[in-house]
Amino acid sequence: MxxxxxxxxxxxxxxxxxxxxxxxxxxxxxxxxxxxxxxxxxxxxxxxxxxxxxxxxxxxxxxxxxxxxxxxxxxxxxxxxxxxxxxxxxxxxIAEASMKLASMAGNSFAVISPSVKSISKKMALARKYHCESLFQATRVPASNEIEDIYQAAKAAVEEAHVDCIVLGCANYANADKYCEEKLHVPVFDGVxxxxxxxxxxxxxxxxxxxx
Amino acid sequence: MxxxxxxxxxxxxxxxxxxxxxxxxxxxxxxxxxxxxxxxxxxxxxxxxxxxxxxxxxxxxxxxxxxxxxxxxxxxxxxxxxxxxxxxxxxxxIAEASMKLASMAGNSFAVISPSVKSISKKMALARKYHCESLFQATRVPASNEIEDIYQAAKAAVEEAHVDCIVLGCANYANADKYCEEKLHVPVFDGVxxxxxxxxxxxxxxxxxxxx
Amino acid sequence: MxxxxxxxxxxxxxxxxxxxxxxxxxxxxxxxxxxxxxxxxxxxxxxxxxxxxxxxxxxxxxxxxxxxxxxxxxxxxxxxxxxxxxxxxxxxxIAEASMKLASMAGNSFAVISPSVKSISKKMALARKYHCESLFQATRVPASNEIEDIYQAAKAAVEEAHVDCIVLGCANYANADKYCEEKLHVPVFDGVxxxxxxxxxxxxxxxxxxxx
Amino acid sequence: MxxxxxxxxxxxxxxxxxxxxxxxxxxxxxxxxxxxxxxxxxxxxxxxxxxxxxxxxxxxxxxxxxxxxxxxxxxxxxxxxxxxxxxxxxxxxIAEASMKLASMAGNSFAVISPSVKSISKKMALARKYHCESLFQATRVPASNEIEDIYQAAKAAVEEAHVDCIVLGCANYANADKYCEEKLHVPVFDGVxxxxxxxxxxxxxxxxxxxx
Amino acid sequence: MxxxxxxxxxxxxxxxxxxxxxxxxxxxxxxxxxxxxxxxxxxxxxxxxxxxxxxxxxxxxxxxxxxxxxxxxxxxxxxxxxxxxxxxxxxxxIAEASMKLASMAGNSFAVISPSVKSISKKMALARKYHCESLFQATRVPASNEIEDIYQAAKAAVEEAHVDCIVLGCANYANADKYCEEKLHVPVFDGVxxxxxxxxxxxxxxxxxxxx
Amino acid sequence: MxxxxxxxxxxxxxxxxxxxxxxxxxxxxxxxxxxxxxxxxxxxxxxxxxxxxxxxxxxxxxxxxxxxxxxxxxxxxxxxxxxxxxxxxxxxxIAEASMKLASMAGNSFAVISPSVKSISKKMALARKYHCESLFQATRVPASNEIEDIYQAAKAAVEEAHVDCIVLGCANYANADKYCEEKLHVPVFDGVxxxxxxxxxxxxxxxxxxxx
Structure with missing residues (x-):
């Protein structure tokens, strides 16, 4: 294949x-x-x-x-x-796939998003994919560094009590393991x-x- | 695995x-x-x-x-x-998986369901899985025979104009090919x-x- | 009876x-x-x-x-x-009954919930009961003591501006009077x-x- | 009282x-x-x-x-x-009370409604009461006679497969027993x-x- | 005309x-x-x-x-x-018109509202107008002064990241220009x-x- | 202008x-x-x-x-x-504008649509525009002739009891008057x-x- x-x-x-x-x-x-x-x-x-x-x-x-x-x-x-x-x-x-899998892993998710400007578009996507009531929070990391991505995910979990995390950018693809091991909630990379x-x-x- | x-x-x-x-x-x-x-x-x-x-x-x-x-x-x-x-x-x-995949293949689906009594429970499941507005029709086949399953799916496509079909019973698992080839819409078996x-x-x- | x-x-x-x-x-x-x-x-x-x-x-x-x-x-x-x-x-x-009555008493409610872990399940319940857009906030009291329950309810009213309170645990059953008299919003105990x-x-x- | x-x-x-x-x-x-x-x-x-x-x-x-x-x-x-x-x-x-109780008795209901013109208003009410996705059908009886009310309810159950019936007019108040006994689904009168x-x-x- | x-x-x-x-x-x-x-x-x-x-x-x-x-x-x-x-x-x-236009200008809006008590009614209106999932925030200005209205709108944009602003009171009608020029998001006055x-x-x- | x-x-x-x-x-x-x-x-x-x-x-x-x-x-x-x-x-x-105006004129609308294939896309649009629960029916006219458009609209009103009609194709733009006068419900052309x-x-x- x-x-x-x-x-x-x-x-x-x-x-x-x-x-x-x-x-x-x-x-x-x-x-x-x-x-x-x-x-x-x-x-x-x-x-x-x-x-x-x-x-x-x-x-x-x-x-x-x-x-x-x-x-x-x-x-x-x-x-x-x-x-x-x-x-x-x-x-x-990758947005479709990650949101759908997140929707099977819990009752809410947060999207880690590369910029404040993209939040509105993520909302439109979540609605298109019938995930708007699962999509409870967005956080924007300070940089593409893995530690910053983790800090953003951590904030979403601790402040918005979401069940899982969607990494909202292809550039975050290799941050799933680090975030998941530290946060103990499922973390979904779209790729x-x-x-x-x-x-x-x-x-x-x-x-x-x-x- | x-x-x-x-x-x-x-x-x-x-x-x-x-x-x-x-x-x-x-x-x-x-x-x-x-x-x-x-x-x-x-x-x-x-x-x-x-x-x-x-x-x-x-x-x-x-x-x-x-x-x-x-x-x-x-x-x-x-x-x-x-x-x-x-x-x-x-x-x-298998309900979760088939409804989620159907939700990625179109804007509506019908569930082929083994009995009229199960319709209400399918509605509750669709709601639980955030698919209630995609779930536009149910049809109950006359029997578990492949031809009857196909006739039910055909009725859903022609009368309710759904984009795809979810086979709503494990017993229908081997009817996907036959229905899909005749109906030309995606047909999802949960297994x-x-x-x-x-x-x-x-x-x-x-x-x-x-x- | x-x-x-x-x-x-x-x-x-x-x-x-x-x-x-x-x-x-x-x-x-x-x-x-x-x-x-x-x-x-x-x-x-x-x-x-x-x-x-x-x-x-x-x-x-x-x-x-x-x-x-x-x-x-x-x-x-x-x-x-x-x-x-x-x-x-x-x-x-008791969840069903209290959420439905809260839905008749206002346009939003908060659930006082015994643990952060239960928030996700309360969301699933609210969705099941068609109350997900009324369910605007959750607060977790520091203990089962009446004063802590009241403080949690107070925070929900003042911060999330909800119209009423649902006591989300059988153990809070006798806190409705105290909370209601101090908060001046309807407080619903499920029992x-x-x-x-x-x-x-x-x-x-x-x-x-x-x- | x-x-x-x-x-x-x-x-x-x-x-x-x-x-x-x-x-x-x-x-x-x-x-x-x-x-x-x-x-x-x-x-x-x-x-x-x-x-x-x-x-x-x-x-x-x-x-x-x-x-x-x-x-x-x-x-x-x-x-x-x-x-x-x-x-x-x-x-x-009585609309509020009957729709909320119907929402606790099943996953869908039909409203028996006195006129075609009232259907739109029933839809607005169902939405106001967060029952719009439960409200799956309306039927208008030929008259206020109990037999006609029953026929309308029967049509809703058989054609739309709803779980229960809401009698949508005070004038139907005494038709609940007759309809329920013949249809074997819960029938709710608002009074x-x-x-x-x-x-x-x-x-x-x-x-x-x-x- | x-x-x-x-x-x-x-x-x-x-x-x-x-x-x-x-x-x-x-x-x-x-x-x-x-x-x-x-x-x-x-x-x-x-x-x-x-x-x-x-x-x-x-x-x-x-x-x-x-x-x-x-x-x-x-x-x-x-x-x-x-x-x-x-x-x-x-x-x-003016509520209907401003919410509908806001719904065409973005994926979320905030309502600037004259009092905390009115928030619940704004929620009911937004639901009536099918805008409840667009309506993401409310802010109450300290007074009817244009600067206070602007500060409330600014808080909504910066804290809730809404795409546009609905001025939720006839008395705010002449604040649209000032807010829009400073915030760079569409601001809708209902009149x-x-x-x-x-x-x-x-x-x-x-x-x-x-x- | x-x-x-x-x-x-x-x-x-x-x-x-x-x-x-x-x-x-x-x-x-x-x-x-x-x-x-x-x-x-x-x-x-x-x-x-x-x-x-x-x-x-x-x-x-x-x-x-x-x-x-x-x-x-x-x-x-x-x-x-x-x-x-x-x-x-x-x-x-023109879809956005006509659906939004229809949403202000009633609690439900039907879209007159040029082909069965377009129904799914109209559903996706209605969802995008937050009109999915207003969008209750679609009818496809036999041709672009005004009489056929009217017959399709008539069927929607009589069978689905919608409050108003959205003409779902630029080619139907000049059919609004004819349909509205005969049907006595608002008819919206997108242009x-x-x-x-x-x-x-x-x-x-x-x-x-x-x-």
Whole structure:
């Protein structure tokens, strides 16, 4: 099985973070390739950035005969509905996957979010994914450093008493272990969650049964 | 990886259906064993049936050191919260898993349900899983035969215009392929959906990262 | 009329609190007996505690021919759906009753809750009872002492501006008067609320009319 | 205990229906007096009818020192918020009481409603009372005759599979027994439900405890 | 086009505030007259105040043949459903109009509210207008002074991260510019919002097309 | 005042329909120009069609210094969030505007929709706009002919008892008068609704006050 992880950002550093996460997660069970876009900014954050990436993302999917599934690896799930529409292969967004898994692990979650400006968009996403009443808090870390991410998650747990944590940015992908071990609540990174869903959906497409 | 699928019913025939589905789905990638209960009726349908099974289900989990994850394979998700509480290993319900995956595949779904009496409980489950506004229709097939299941699903698609179908009983597990090929909308069987989630969550517990 | 108040805890002290409340409330108008369980812990808090009590609770209801209605007197409403199913007599939970009455007395309420861990479960209950958008705050008192309960309720009113207070534990049953007189907002104890509903439903079952 | 049932309509026939119901329900346990308004039409149905009755209704409450509680006995709950505001005694609406009790008896209800025009207002009320996702169907009987009310309720149960029935008009008050016995689902008349709540709230105001 | 702005308060000072706002907004494009009531208090705040004004408000509408539309200029939208019912001309409430426009400008809003007591009523209004999950915060200014209104709005933006501000009192009508320029988020005054809707609806009634 | 109505379709016939509507509605009060796209299909219906139009739509807004506001005149509101983001001038979608106005005119609406396939997307839009519980029915007309549109609206009113009708396609823009006169419920065309909002918001941006 081959999965293409589309990094809608053009930042090679984010690529590396996603690659590290993906390799650890799939652990040889399948191939997970990461490709970033060229025309988008280093960190996609506006609707214009999203529109800018649409063509490239469609191309990656349409020319991706070699892949069995696609992941959109930016926590605003840019162009996700679009990609789902143009292929019959599984396409999974990291916000979608992480919020849905968090919704199975408790009655509330907090999203760790890269900026105050993104809070409103996270709210719109949570509503789109029917998670608005689970989404009880947002915290913005002081930096992308693992300790700061942990401090933000800790504040959410202690102040808003949420049941679990959603890491709301691909750049936080490798902070799940550290946060979970210190906080003792489930911590969901979207890249891992999306890989899990994508792998499963590929298997499911192949092995539906008829008896 | 070894997954224990707990069949809360005591019917060997249901066991067989689940086993067929599980073997097809995991396809050798992991072991999926099916065990049914002894003290419950052939088809669990009341809250008393659920309470009756609680002890045996807890025992299976507690004595299940050999397993990496557990699945509750009855579409009322009996004792799911209880099992999640007593183990740190993944526990997934087939109603939960199928509704959540359906929620990622469209804006509405119908549940194919074994009896008119179960409709109310499906509504309560959908609400519990934050899927109540996606859950737009229920249809009850004339029998467990694949053709009747298909006719019920067809009625839901044509009359209620739902985006996808949730098969609301473990006994329907092997009807997904037939329905999907004829209806051209995604059809979700809970056993496959739960296996997908359970496998993924086991991998995720192992391979969280820290960088 | 005879009502059996089932205390799902095994603590005699909680029994006493409930008995005091019940006697004051029914004031001789009916008999309200309190029985605690034997196999559960002193304070029921986990799903396992709830499962442990299921058999005894069913027995109390099934062998309770002498009673006209049953109350589940723990604010997690353990096994409530189960008991409702096995008898045609009224069964009322104290969480259910207190949240519903609070929902008639204002546009928001806070739950005074015995532990931070219980907040998540209160959220799930509020959702189950269609009260999630009324449920605006939780506060955990420093102890079961009346003054601490009042301080927690006061904080909820002053900080979250809720319209009324739900006492979220059977052990707080006799704190309603004190809190209400000092806070000037309605304060609902579940034992009283459930008694009110149970008495009413017994009367209603008897005196439905046909004209 | 004395309860004043305010009939916001000016129809003596409706008065009689309410009186019959109230006497059967309270069964001597308390006094329940029925008074209709003079300035409103025979059947209150518009917002103007409601506004017309506001003054008289306030007078009845303010001059009602002899009463311990008040009931608004029209299933649009006219001026209910207003009356609740001007007295510290319990005031209960029949729509509010019947919908809340129905919400405790199942996961869905239908309202039997006197006219197609009232459906929209019932939806607004259900939303106000946080019951909008429970409110799954409306049926309008061909007449106020008990057989027609039953036929409407039967259609709701058989076609919409609701768990229980709310009788959506004071004039249907004495149809609960007939419908319930034939349909085997709970049937809620608002007058009885409101009396139950009002009696209980009077007791609760008297017997709050402090220990 | 002539629009009558009904000030449900009897305060001439509020009249002046509304008039200033209306003249600035319509800017000669239509006539906007302001009339206050005589029988209501200076600041309408209770349900009784609302009931008191119903007759006068109906008279203003019924005798208002000269007007093309009506606005209810108190942010509790008193008697709005009533007025909508008795005329086929547009009637717009300032709470309704401002919340709906705020709902188009972002994913969350805060209401600046004249008193802590009004918070509960604002919640009920937001729910009535299907805006309850957008309504994320309330702040009460220290006075009606523009600087205090701004400080309250600032606190809402900085602490609750809302996307926009709803000025929740007719007396705040002329604070929108100051707040918006300093806060850089949309600020909605209900009088302007209602005028915009009323003008538009009058045009729409005239110029519906048939082709 | 000059408003640019962007027709995301490339169909000149749709342009004409919109132009007719716009001229009738603005009636000389402002200029409303209609421009269609060139790169999109005749009738935009897929997410890819939407992505295709993004660049041209951004160009129209960015090069539209001459315009005071923009309208997106396709009832899927394509690229609406994107356009709102890149300009500080008002941008209004016809789905958004018509659903919001319908939400002020009743407690439920039906959408007349050009195809069964679009129903799911209308549900997603209604949810995005916080109108999902108002959106009670969809009907698909047999053709774009006015009589067929009316028959679809009639079926919605008679079968689903909705309070008002939303015309869910720019091509239905001139059917509002015919439907409204025959059905006696409010009928909302999005082009008129969006013009009303756009005009109002332009005025509001100019004439905010500071006193």
């Amino acid at each position: 081959k999965i293409l992880i589309i990094n809608p950002n053009s930042d090679e550093k984010t690529n590396e973070i996603i690659r590290t996460k993906a390799e650890a997660f799939v652990n040889g069970a399948c191939e997970a390739e990461v490709k970033s876009l060229k025309k988008t900014p280093k960190l996609v954050s506006s609707y214009e950035d999203i529109a800018l990436g649409a063509g490239e993302m469609m191309d990656l999917v349409r020319e991706g005969e070699a892949y069995d599934a696609f992941i959109v690896a930016c926590h605003s799930d840019p162009n996700l509905d679009l990609l789902k529409e143009i292929t019959s292969k599984p396409v999974v967004g 891992a969650c999306a890989l899990m869903m994508a792998q499963g959906l590929v298997m499911y497409q192949k092995y539906k049964t008829c008896k | 070894k997954i224990l699928i707990i069949n809360p019913n005591s019917d060997e025939k249901t066991n067989e259906i689940i086993r067929t589905k599980a073997e097809a789905f995991v396809n050798g990638a992991c072991e999926a064993e099916v065990k049914s209960l002894k003290k419950t009726p052939k088809l669990v349908s009341s809250y008393e049936d659920i309470a009756l099974g609680a002890g045996e289900m807890m025992d299976l989990v507690r004595e299940g050191e050999a397993y990496d994850a557990f699945i509750v394979a009855c579409h009322s998700d009996p004792n799911l919260d209880l099992l999640k509480e007593i183990t740190s290993k993944p526990v997934v319900g 496959a959906c739960a296996l997908m989630m359970a496998q993924g969550l086991v991998m995720y517990q192992k391979y969280k990262t820290c960088k | 005879k009502i059996l108040i089932i205390n799902p805890n095994s603590d005699e002290k909680t029994n006493e609190i409930i008995r005091t409340k019940a006697e004051a409330f029914v004031n001789g108008a009916c008999e309200a007996e309190v029985k605690s369980l034997k196999k559960t812990p002193k304070l029921v808090s986990s799903y396992e505690d709830i499962a442990l009590g299921a058999g005894e609770m069913m027995d109390l209801v099934r062998e309770g021919e002498a009673y006209d209605a049953f109350i589940v007197a723990c604010h997690s409403d353990p096994n409530l759906d189960l008991l409702k199913e096995i008898t045609s007599k009224p069964v009322v939970g 009283a609320c459930a008694l009110m509903m149970a008495q009413g439903l017994v009367m209603y079952q008897k005196y439905k009319t046909c004209k | 004395k309860i004043l049932i305010i009939n916001p309509n000016s129809d003596e026939k409706t008065n009689e229906i309410i009186r019959t119901k109230a006497e059967a329900f309270v069964n001597g346990a308390c006094e329940a007096e029925v008074k209709s308004l003079k300035k409103t039409p025979k059947l209150v149905s518009s917002y103007e009818d409601i506004a017309l009755g506001a003054g008289e209704m306030m007078d009845l409450v303010r001059e009602g020192e002899a009463y311990d509680a008040f009931i608004v006995a029209c299933h649009s709950d006219p001026n209910l918020d207003l009356l609740k505001e001007i007295t510290s005694k319990p005031v209960v609406g 009885a439900c409101a009396l139950m709540m009002a009696q209980g709230l009077v007791m609760y105001q008297k017997y709050k405890t402090c220990k | 002539k629009i009558l702005i009904i000030n449900p308060n009897s305060d001439e000072k509020t009249n002046e505030i509304i008039r200033t706002k209306a003249e600035a907004f319509v800017n000669g494009a239509c006539e906007a007259e302001v009339k206050s009531l005589k029988k209501t208090p200076k600041l309408v705040s209770s349900y009784e105040d609302i009931a008191l004004g119903a007759g006068e408000m109906m008279d203003l509408v019924r005798e208002g043949e000269a007007y093309d539309a009506f606005i209810v200029a108190c942010h509790s939208d008193p008697n709005l459903d009533l007025l909508k019912e008795i005329t086929s001309k547009p009637v717009v409430g 302007a919002c209602a005028l915009m809707m009323a003008q538009g609806l009058v045009m729409y009634q005239k110029y519906k097309t048939c082709k | 000059k408003i640019l109505i962007i027709n995301p379709n490339s169909d000149e016939k749709t342009n004409e329909i919109i132009r007719t509507k716009a001229e009738a509605f603005v009636n000389g009060a402002c200029e409303a120009e209609v421009k269609s796209l060139k790169k999109t299909p005749k009738l935009v219906s897929s997410y890819e069609d939407i992505a295709l139009g993004a660049g041209e739509m951004m160009d129209l807004v960015r090069e539209g210094e001459a315009y005071d506001a923009f309208i997106v005149a396709c009832h899927s509101d394509p690229n609406l969030d994107l356009l709102k983001e890149i300009t500080s001038k008002p941008v209004v979608g 008129a609704c969006a013009l009303m909002m756009a005009q109002g918001l332009v005025m509001y941006q100019k004439y905010k006050t500071c006193k």
